[in-house]
Amino acid sequence: xxxxxxxxxxxxxxxNTGNTLSEEExxxxxxxxxxxxxxxLHMLQVGAVMKAWALEQEDLPPDxxxxxxxxxxxxxxxxxxxxxxxxxxxxxxxxKREIDPAIIRTIACHGPRYFGVEPETxxxxxxxxxxxxxxxxxxxxxxxxxxxxxxDVKSVMKKLKTPxxxxxxxxxxxxxxxxxxxxxxxxxxxxxxxxxxxxxI
Ligand SMILES: [Fe+2]
Numbered sequence: 001x002x003x004x005x006x007x008x009x010x011x012x013x014x015x016n017t018g019n020t021l022s023e024e025e026x027x028x029x030x031x032x033x034x035x036x037x038x039x040x041l042h043m044l045q046v047g048a049v050m051k052a053w054a055l056e057q058e059d060l061p062p063d064x065x066x067x068x069x070x071x072x073x074x075x076x077x078x079x080x081x082x083x084x085x086x087x088x089x090x091x092x093x094x095x096k097r098e099i100d101p102a103i104i105r106t107i108a109c110h111g112p113r114y115f116g117v118e119p120e121t122x123x124x125x126x127x128x129x130x131x132x133x134x135x136x137x138x139x140x141x142x143x144x145x146x147x148x149x150x151x152d153v154k155s156v157m158k159k160l161k162t163p164x165x166x167x168x169x170x171x172x173x174x175x176x177x178x179x180x181x182x183x184x185x186x187x188x189x190x191x192x193x194x195x196x197x198x199x200x201i
Contacts, residue, residue: 004086005116011091011108012101019100020063021070029093033077037201042135045196047072049130050123052195058122068123070099071106075127087115113173119180129177129188132169137192139166148197153189 021029034040050072054065078089087108094104108117109124110131119125140159141147159165160174178185 004084004088004114006088006091006108007116009108009117010101011104012095012099014101016098017100017102019098020067020103021097021099026070026073029077029090030073033090034080036080039076039080041199041201042138043073043076044201045138045199046075046127046130046134048199049134049192049195050127053126053130053191054123057191067100067103068106068126071103071123071127072130075107075110075131087111111173112176125177125180128173129181130192132174132177133188134192134196136160136166136169136174137189138196139169141197148193151193151197153186153193156189156193157186 030040030043034043047069051065051069054060054068055062060068074090074094076086077093079086082089087110091104091108094107102121102123105117106121106123106127108115109119110127112118112128119128136159137156140156141151144151160171163171174185178188
């Protein structure tokens with residue numbers, strides 16, 4: 001991927017704090033911007049994992065968890081149609097819609113090496129942790145005859161140590177993301193398997 005540095009680290013307008021998108025509006029953008037079903041599923045999976053983490057691990061109320069879900073579901077919204085402006089287009093769209101800056105900045109944080117925005121808040125750190133790992137775990141599930149059923153953490157750990165498996169997933173990004181939080185990799189993998197296994201398009 002080309003370096004897509006956004007050239008800024010502040011997003012949205014603080015007066016819009018608290019403005020989120022409804023489920024319908026979020027899925028409307030997803031379906032309009034992302035024709036590729038596999039990518040749509042990835043985004044819905046990241047959204048589901050983000051929301052579950054907010055509710056269960058951060059003890060946040062539903063309206064806060066909704067922000068985590070929106071950021072997760074829309075983080076790759078412009079990847080398919082605008083690969084050269086990935087992240088920039090969806091950020092500008094959400095700024096135009098006057099959405100909470102916390103949601104916009106979280107989307108901008110899902111690839112610090114590419115977008116040049118360092119995760120600071122817990123929501124920002126977790127999208128970075130979940131993004132690559134969620135995709136990796138789904139790739140691992142797809143090659144199993146029973147998919148997610150019976151899938152264990154150990155087998156995912158083994159695949160992470162096999163560079164030829166899902167080679168496009170950068171292991172150093174996963175390590176970097178994990179180094180910013182206090183939860184061990186095994187726990188994160190287990191959480192992702194549990195929360196994304198039943199997500200359907
Ligand atoms: Fe992603």
